Amino acid sequence: EKYIIQCLDSIYMQCLDEADFEVIVIDDGSKDNSYAIVSEYAKNHNNIQVVKQENQGVACTRNNALKIASGDYVTFVDADDMFVEGSLKALLNIARENKADIVKGASIKVPQDSVCKDYNDQTKSSYSIKVITGEDAIVKVTKLKEGYSTGYLISRKLITDNNIQFPPQVSFMEDWAFITQAILKSATFVNTDILFYLYRNNAASCVANMSTEKLLLSCRSIDIVANVAHNTEGAVKKKLMDNVCVNINIVL
DSSP, X not given: OOSHHHHHHHHTOSSOOGGGOOEEEEEESOSSSHHHHHHHHHTTOSSEEEEEEOOOOHHHHHHHHHHHOOSSEEOOOOTTOEEOTTHHHHHXXXXXXXXXXXXXXXXXXXXXXXXXXXXXXXXXXXXXXXXXXXXXXXXXXXXXXXXXXXXXXXXXXXXXXXXXXXOTTOOSSHHHHHHHHHHHHOSOEXXXXXXXXXXXXXXXXXXXXXXXXXXXXXXXXXXXHHHHHHTOOHHHHHHHHHHHHHHHHHHO
16 A cells, blocks of 8 residues: 555556546455555546455456456556656557557666656657567567566557466466567567666565465466477577576576
């Protein structure tokens, strides 16, 4: 609950008309005041859907959000993170101009006490974009030990047409399995250096509170990517298998 208002405020600092986007907030069985805070916040906006559910974990929660979503593109943000002001609109314009399946913006880690406006001066008036295929993106853009689904604008049609989901009950590496499949299915992938996503260094986050059970369940994600890699070849297969090996070592 500590950062949820900052997160929501950053979403509404995107220079977008509220009629042009939707915000889906799912309370995954929180035991603090998050649901009450968000419900009160939603009274001032017509485009928020607030859903309360019994705890199902981050993967099922995001899958549930995708079932509700109706927009052309989707993006994810954790409750303790933020978007840079105006960056989502910029990525959306790039997506439309290039008929992109996926647009990846720049992401950085920020201190716990950061606020969105601290990074407004890092927004560029000019920026670079590189339009490539999904397979090229696996080789040239994705990095070892980085498999976040945040920081991307993704075509909802791409997700639904290919039945791409987060592996249920998995709360570590679930992003990696999802985004790897999405990138490989994308015909047009755009990489830009526009600063988009601010990832807060939060000691209370899910990743910061790892357990043996979470690590073992993450093997499902490793299995998914290994199977995907089996159907690729060349540099793509090598990059995917390198990632599989790195993540196996993390579990071990």
